[in-house]
Amino acid sequence: MPSDDDLKAAVLAAALARAPTEGFSPAMLSRARTDAGGAAEHFPQGCASLIEYWSRRVDADMTAGLADLDLQAMKVRLRIRIAVLTRLALVARHKLATRQGAVFLALPQNVPLAVRLLGRTADAMWRAAGDTSTDFNWYSKRAILAGIYGATEIAWFGDDTPDGSATAAFLDERIENVMQYEKLKARFRGFAGTKGQTS
Secondary structure (H helix, E strand, C coil): CCCHHHHHHHHHHHHHHHHHHHCCCHHHHHHHHHHCCCCCCCCCCCHHHHHHHHHHHHHHHHHHHHHCCCHHHCCHHHHHHHHHHHHHHHCHHHHHHHHHHHHHHCCHHHHHHHHHHHHHHHHHHHHHCCCCCCCHHHHHHHHHHHHHHHHHHHHHHCCCCCCCHHHHHHHHHHHHHHHHHHHHHHHHHHHHHHHHHHC
16 A cells, blocks of 8 residues: 555656646646545645645755765855755756746745745755854855745746756856855954954
């Protein structure tokens, strides 16, 4: 007898096949359940539950893939670059379904879910990158990375370059902007500290 996760995976696969042309809706999910042979009791919150399940699976696959790399030997900016591109690569064969998922998450009632999923993905990336912060930096790092990933995903939707070079270039610019901002903050803190000592 198939496990609960096997049944969920079957419904997800059927939904991803339908989503490019049907979008994420109760009607699409109902047809996907039929395609998968039932499993009507799964995904109690409909497409919201389905997309959350999908996001968790992709995050897990990303984490596993990144664990095979020696990220600790790389600069932080490269770790983040690889993490973002790795996750996008994992959903590349379902690009149209991913776009439809983004449309679904952009609906006002689904924005809290979108924020939660982005935050969870950013946390998984930082953990894979070796981040051990526990102070305010924990929140700021994840908020910044969530913004980077969200913007890069939108750019990726419109990227028709064969090798995804436009997406990679966009991501590099976003990371560079953050790095310059962090350098500016550090210089400002140094200036403020020096001023305080001499006043």
